[in-house]
Amino acid sequence: MNRHHSTLTLDCAGLGVPPGAYALPSEAAARDHATAVGLDPETFAAHLREHFTGQRTVTELAPEEVTFLRAELDHQVAERRATALDYFTRHVPLRFATAAPDDVARDWAAQVAAAPHATKSLLLVGPVGVGKTHYAFATLRAVADTGSPIRWQAYTAANLYAALRPRDDRRADSDYESIAHAPLLLIDDLGAAKLTEWAEEVTYRLINDRYERCLPSILTTNLVPGKLGATIGDRVASRIAEMCDRIPLKGNDRRKAGQ
Incomplete structure (x- = not known):
């Protein structure tokens, strides 16, 4: 044998x-x-x-x-x-290292582990401070808990654009492909600010690549779906609406608790 x-x-x-x-x-x-x-x-x-x-x-x-x-x-x-938990521990921001997933996150993680290309992405929606980023990293923890070898990357929208900003060297294309084609990608605070023409086009390319390749993503935004297109572009918002299951998060701004 x-x-x-x-x-x-x-x-x-x-x-x-x-x-x-x-x-x-x-x-x-x-x-x-x-x-x-x-x-x-x-x-x-x-x-x-x-x-x-x-x-x-x-x-x-x-x-x-x-x-x-x-x-x-x-x-x-x-x-x-x-191995998966070691990868999570080495890449998760310290503030979210102990984020604990709920049953919804665990169910989604199990789907990703079993059939990533057949699993819809997640769109976490809610006002500032309700825990969207915490929930996103808790979901990545749930993926690690399954033992899946899938390797994820995580960026705030601002850091994403900084990483993809045009440069004179030849690494720009390879950097873009590394992010756009990541097996699992978290983009936090999508649409936090009105995009420039360049940023809107990069966002479209990235989301469209993942849409066409059926790659799972976790996206967080403060914007309700009806206002997302006005900030990131209708082409992007349309693809996100089709490729994502929406999870609304409600509550008060946790960062202001106790003030």
Whole structure:
């Protein structure tokens, strides 16, 4: 049994593990376990191969085979989760390092982990200070909790435009592609200020690239949808309306609490 990744969809739900591609357990480990529980090593190994290639359902595996496979996959999940949480810890701003996701964020994260190109983006809408940025990073934490290897980038709109501002060197195009084609992108405070013609065009290019490539994004804005187009352009607002599920956040300005 070679160490390789499954080419077909593993029955993750039946095995109780997050969706994703998993490495087939080693032949030596499978044989040792089969011998230990009194099963034929050849049959045991063959059944695992058949499950990974879609020829045998999880319900057709023996209980001992399911137990072994689940334990092997749980180990892979733990390794992936540790790696993903390390990435989150190294890239999250300190203020949001302990942001805790709610059930909505966790459900969205599970969808991203299972099928990122089939998952709608998120548009977090609400007035200043209600916790949109906190919620956005909590959602990224939820993605890390799934063990997904997806690598995200996060920018405020102001920092995004600073990073993409025209320069004389040849890195401008590669910098743009690195951001626009990021597997998961957070843009905070979109539309916080009226855009220049250049910034509006860059915003259109970036959102349109992600729209066409079906790349998941998390966008936050203080503007209600009806006013978004007046600030960032109707072409951008139209694509955002189609590509995003809107999550309204309400409340008072938390930053002013206690003043």
